[in-house]
Amino acid sequence: MDLTLSHAAGRTDVPLIEQTIGAFFDAMAARHPQREALVSVHQGRRYTYAALAAEVDRLASALLGLGLQPGDRIGIWSHNNVEWVLMQLATAKVGLVLVNINPAYRTAELEYALNKVGCKALVSMATFKTSDYLGMLRELAPEVATCAPGALQSARLPALRTVAWIDVAGEGTEQPGMQRFSALLASGQVGDPRVAQAAAGLTANDPINIQFTSGTTGFPKGATLTHRNILNNGFFIGECMKLTPDDRLCIPVPLYHCFGMVLGNLACFTHGSTIVYPSDAFDPLAVLQTVQAEKCTGLHGVPTMFIAELDHPRFKEFDLHTLRTGIMAGSPCPVEVMKRVQADMHMGEVTIAYGMTETSPVSCQSSTDTPLDKRVSTVGLVQPHLEVKIVNPETGATVPRGERGEFCTKGYSVMHGYWGDPAKTQEAIDADGWMHTGDLATMDDEGYVNIVGRIKDMVIRGGENIYPREIEEFLYRMPQVQDVQVVGVPDQKYGEELCAWVIVKPGQSLDEDAVRAFCKGQIAHYKVPRYIRFVDAFPMTVTGKIQKFKIRDAMKDQLGLAEAKTA
Structure with a gap:
């Protein structure tokens, strides 16, 4: 294994358990x-x-x-x-x-x-x-x-x-x-x-x-x-x-x-x-x-x-x-x-x-004897009987140690699949058995891994993983909603909070209380956006792609978090 690349394998001296x-x-x-x-x-x-x-x-x-x-x-x-x-x-x-x-x-x-x-x-x-x-x-x-x-x-x-x-x-x-x-x-x-x-x-x-x-x-x-x-x-x-x-x-x-x-x-x-x-x-x-x-x-x-x-x-x-x-x-x-x-x-x-x-x-x-500096600044080393690598999300090539890329893992721990969704399973697990996590990570010269972000827009609120698209799909059910985009913004208590930008259909009216009332009892409380803003349009590229990072940055400005803007 080339130790200059972000690829590591766990120890195998203790055998896997093959019982139920x-x-x-x-x-x-x-x-x-x-x-x-x-x-x-x-x-x-x-x-x-x-x-x-x-x-x-x-x-x-x-x-x-x-x-x-x-x-x-x-x-x-x-x-x-x-x-x-x-x-x-x-x-x-x-x-x-x-x-x-x-x-x-x-x-x-x-x-x-x-x-x-x-x-x-x-x-x-x-x-x-x-x-x-x-x-x-x-x-x-x-x-x-x-x-x-x-x-x-x-x-x-x-x-x-x-x-x-x-x-x-x-x-x-x-x-x-x-x-x-x-x-x-x-x-x-x-x-x-x-x-x-x-x-x-x-x-x-x-x-x-x-x-x-x-x-x-x-x-x-x-x-x-x-x-x-x-x-x-x-x-x-x-x-x-x-x-x-x-x-x-x-x-x-x-x-x-x-x-x-x-x-x-x-x-x-x-x-x-x-x-x-x-x-x-x-x-x-x-x-x-x-x-x-x-x-x-x-x-x-x-x-x-x-x-x-x-x-x-x-x-x-x-x-x-x-x-x-x-x-x-x-x-x-x-x-x-x-x-x-x-x-x-x-x-x-x-x-x-x-x-x-x-x-x-x-x-x-990390383990009980991991050096203190590594224990507080990384997520430790690869577990036994597993392999991990960090790859360029565009090319799939393993990146050099210290460079940022997508974290992938392979071995006994990779799921059987998504129930009833073979296509989604194939999207997540490639032909060689690597699970593509969507997380951005780095690996240092000793093999310690640090998670530095997310490729997609998953929000982690108080330990709960939330994908904005799920919330967007739900809010689209409101008859007054023309379009909606959900992002995560920094929060001291929960790590992140959800924010929804909503475009209301012409001739309709909507307020924050109505949106929250629509959510109550239908989706989990932690999925209900804390911040709701009504806008006329979303920031977009010239090709019409919505730029979520600009929504996040605008909310950071509004909330006094400008210093934490997306790079």
């Missing part, structure tokens, strides 16, 4: 039966590895009892809880494909997601704060109120047959046409021979998980991942953190993202470590309380989470000396925040990880 998630987890539970596997603080529930393995078997049996077969898709629409991790492991054990649905999704996004992949069953929260999840389901499928549980026939959700809602056993009113999760779980049997029979027919290369990523056009694409993809990624992530069975990892990041379910759950399960959920959704005080009470040794978070914890008015009340490691990822990690996490939270071995959902997700990561 279910087989690997069962073996880990057999080795550490009495070690604590899972603590859900907000639910007041604790499980040893042996106890969790039994509940996973019971749920796997119950899911087969619904008539589901290996390869069928089942959605999970929930914040972090015991039920989520049971679903993650039980579906994998019998070859069902778990479909992660963002709790911020509203009716239009939910309808799209369920129908795109043909979900036959859905497990959902009932409510959370002001969100009525079962109410949204009834809006899409009013037939559920009059059907027998498991026998839904919906015009708008034609594949969906079963809805189970996550309950506290014995509490809450019944939901017509829907089954309690506690009752579903109780219907299964530990030792059901059907579970072993289904598991015996699986391979590590079978698709096991679908995660929706915002696309550059229209609604999100379903990145389809296999046992081999995410089990190995979780293992090598844990290796970078030097996880052992004595570690207790606090996971406030969402499970519907790879961050929670792979960098969190699977990193722990592949090392016999303990998972600790401090709350259902992020709460900085709950994190601080949990780290102290549960003596956590690791903590994950996006930069905004760590900032919220560090700046909490009660921060100094808590003893965080048990912390050692964790991961900061999800959006660019400010150097000063990284330094504060190391010093004030005692996380001297915190690491930074970089990747994308389509690569399971991590391609590069």
